[in-house]
Amino acid sequence: MLRLLTIEFHKLKHNTASKVLSIIYFGLLTSIALIAAIKFDVGPIKFHLAEMGIFNFPYIWHFNTYMAAILKFFLLLVIVSMMANEYSYKTLKQNLIDGLSKKEFILSKFYTVVAFALISTLFVFVVSLILGLVYSDYNEFAIIVSDLKYLVAFFIKLVGFFSMGLFFGILVKRSAFAVGAMVVWFIAESMFKGYLFWTFKDATNTTESVDSIMQFLPFEAMANLIKEPFSRLGAVRSVANQIGENFTKSYDVDFSSILIVTVWTFILIYLSYALLKKRDL
Secondary structure, three states: OHHHHHHHHHHHHOOHHHHHHHHHHHHHHHHHHHHHHOEEEEOOEEEEHHHHOOOOOOHHHHHHHHHHHHOOHHHHHHHHHHHHHHHHOOHHHHHHHOOOOHHHHHHHHHHHHHHHHHHHHHHHHHHHHHHHHHHOOOOOHHHHHOOOHHHHHHHHHHHHHHHHHHHHHHHHOOHHHHHHHHHHHHHHHHHHHHHHHHHOOOOOOHHHHHHHHHOOOHHHHHHHHOOOOHHHOHHHHHHHHHOOOOOOOOOOOOHHHHHHHHHHHHHHHHHHHHHHHHOOO
16 A cells, blocks of 8 residues: 555656646645634624634634634645546556556555545634634533544545546546536536426425435535534524524534445445446556
């Protein structure tokens, strides 16, 4: 595994675009800390995000992983361009000539995907821990380590998302088209969801009926791993209670979502290998 990872990171080290995108990505992850600096006073109204509890343990694990997941597109570009460059620069063919099997080639890409996801997860963990220790009102160890499941969900989500990018990168051989194919897949899922809502519009529990089907599709399953955290915030709930609204939404990380995304990851990596094995290079 280490040998295969070394080969991939050697390629990335000499790719300027990949280095720039990686720097932008991790720079943006760090910029989550800048949210704490958002503060303004307008007469009697004082607004300071850090004081609203977004950096309180354990809520910070939910909030930061959700925000960080939005930025995964930058690393997706690294993944798909990494695959596209194999065809553009003929390095794929050269690797196979040098003795690397097609299975080892796919594994090297998958190990890189896992490495990127793991580094991202550790990075978010460190940034969140520092912000929490500085701003959180609760610093007991038991509270700090609770809800770390969101980091696991974040890791699974990145691995699944990047594996999809890897598959489309192999399928269409061009990074722009690979990203475009993923966008088309996302739009297709959204249209299918709209169709389901129309189909079940007369059902007693329309949303539950639609969700029970949509949960098995890749993008929906990834979205279900980390649900939006904003309505969970105490300040938002207080305002909602004042206007007579009650939130009954579950914010837990469901094991079923983890399982579905893991299965999709396996399917996408297997299809990548099957496609490469069948293709005449």
